[in-house]
Amino acid sequence: MHNLNSFxxxxxxxxxxxxxxxxxxxxxxRLTVKGSDTMVILGQRWAEAFMASHPETVVQVTGGGSGVGxxxxxxxxxxxCEASRPIKPKEQQSLKSRFNTTGVxxxxxxxxxxxxxxxxxxxxxxxxxxxxxxxxGEITNWKELGGExxxxxxxxxxxxxxxxxxxKDEVLKGEDFAPQVQTLPGTAAIVNAxxxxxxxxxxxxxxxxxxxxxxxxxxxAQSPAFKPDLEHVKSGAYPxxxxxxxxxxxxxxxxxKTFVDFVLSAEGQKIxxxxxxFPVQ
Numbered sequence: 001m002h003n004l005n006s007f008x009x010x011x012x013x014x015x016x017x018x019x020x021x022x023x024x025x026x027x028x029x030r031l032t033v034k035g036s037d038t039m040v041i042l043g044q045r046w047a048e049a050f051m052a053s054h055p056e057t058v059v060q061v062t063g064g065g066s067g068v069g070x071x072x073x074x075x076x077x078x079x080x081c082e083a084s085r086p087i088k089p090k091e092q093q094s095l096k097s098r099f100n101t102t103g104v105x106x107x108x109x110x111x112x113x114x115x116x117x118x119x120x121x122x123x124x125x126x127x128x129x130x131x132x133x134x135x136x137g138e139i140t141n142w143k144e145l146g147g148e149x150x151x152x153x154x155x156x157x158x159x160x161x162x163x164x165x166x167x168k169d170e171v172l173k174g175e176d177f178a179p180q181v182q183t184l185p186g187t188a189a190i191v192n193a194x195x196x197x198x199x200x201x202x203x204x205x206x207x208x209x210x211x212x213x214x215x216x217x218x219x220x221a222q223s224p225a226f227k228p229d230l231e232h233v234k235s236g237a238y239p240x241x242x243x244x245x246x247x248x249x250x251x252x253x254x255x256x257k258t259f260v261d262f263v264l265s266a267e268g269q270k271i272x273x274x275x276x277x278f279p280v281q
Contacts, residue, residue: 029255033061035069035082036162037186038205039244042109042275043082049271050262057255063186066162073247074098079256081247084111084162084205085169095249104248108263110278112228113166113240114206115215116194123147125216125225128239132171134201137178142199155190155202156181163187166242167203206233207276233278244277 033043040063047059069081070091076098087095087103095103115131117123123145126134133139134152143149156177157164168174184190187204194200195211202212206228216225219239232238252260262268269279 029056030058030060031080031256031259032078033059033080033082034064034072034078035080036066036084036244037063038084038111038161038163038208039063039082039109041207042244042272042277045271045275046259046263046268049267050259054255054258057259059259065158065160066165067160070247073103073249079248083245083247084242085166086245087247099249101249104251106246106248106260106264107243107280108246109244109269109272110233110280111242111244112206112233112238112278113163113170113203113242114209114228115217116191116200116202116204116209116212117215118194118198118200119211119213120198121147121213123215124213125218127218127221127223128171129220131217132173132175135167135172135177135181136175137180140180150199153197153200154178154181155184155193155200157187157190157204158183158185163204166240170240205277209276230278243280 033047040061043061047061051057051059066081066083066085069078069083070087072078073081074091074094087105092102095101115126121142123142126145130139130145134145134154135156139145140152141149142152156167159165168177182193184193184202187208190202190204191208191210191212194202201215214227216227217239218225226232226238228238228240233241246260246263248256264280266281269281272279
């Protein structure tokens with residue numbers, strides 16, 4: 001092998017290229033899924049289960065945030081955008097300008113946007129108004145919320161996150177986050193930080209709350225407090241209940257439709273529950 005001349009190397013390279021194209025020809029359809037970090041584990045579980053029963057189809061799942069997913073859908077670099085928030089009018093207009101379609105929205109799961117507290121924190125429930133005051137910087141000490149005399153350490157998501165946008169719209173009513181909110185690159189990082197920080201508070205999807213405790217939320221001071229469990233997320237009693245979505249450019253067909261049908265089937269929705277979210281059916 002060490003003495004191959006140029007002709008021999010060309011023959012080997014050519015055979016390699018032929019083998020690669022042959023492999024690609026037999027690989028079947030390739031689907032790409034990109035977007036919400038809240039949904040990336042769910043998307044990966046769906047892909048694994050789907051490929052196990054449809055080995056002719058390859059499904060590739062990556063995160064990056066809902067905003068990144070919508071950008072990829074508009075740029076034509078992903079087939080499916082996973083999003084923890086609805087598409088924005090500006091994104092829909094960009095999609096229409098590029099592909100002459102406003103896209104197809106498919107609710108695939110439900111979630112309760114969850115507020116995480118350290119397990120040693122004596123505070124166990126907040127109103128939406130109190131939560132907004134913490135993230136806008138009006139309340140900075142746990143003592144003001146019935147807790148210990150300690151500074152509140154506030155964690156949040158980067159602005160490409162759909163969860164960031166949902167929280168800003170539904171909790172802060174469009175107002176800005178306080179400068180002291182520490183931005184972390186994913187929900188898992190927020191949960192890890194709060195689990196280690198007695199005075200920390202963070203937010204994200206219900207499926208990630210391991211090693212921390214749920215903060216029960218009240219719509220207002222007179223309302224009962226609810227945790228983000230199945231009953232209260234599906235009924236809407238939990239004040240930050242939301243859908244998780246898939247967005248496509250067009251009505252699905254072929255392998256794409258088969259994948260969508262699987263996700264919405266009893267088997268696909270069972271995976272939603274196993275991951276820690278709530279089925280749409």
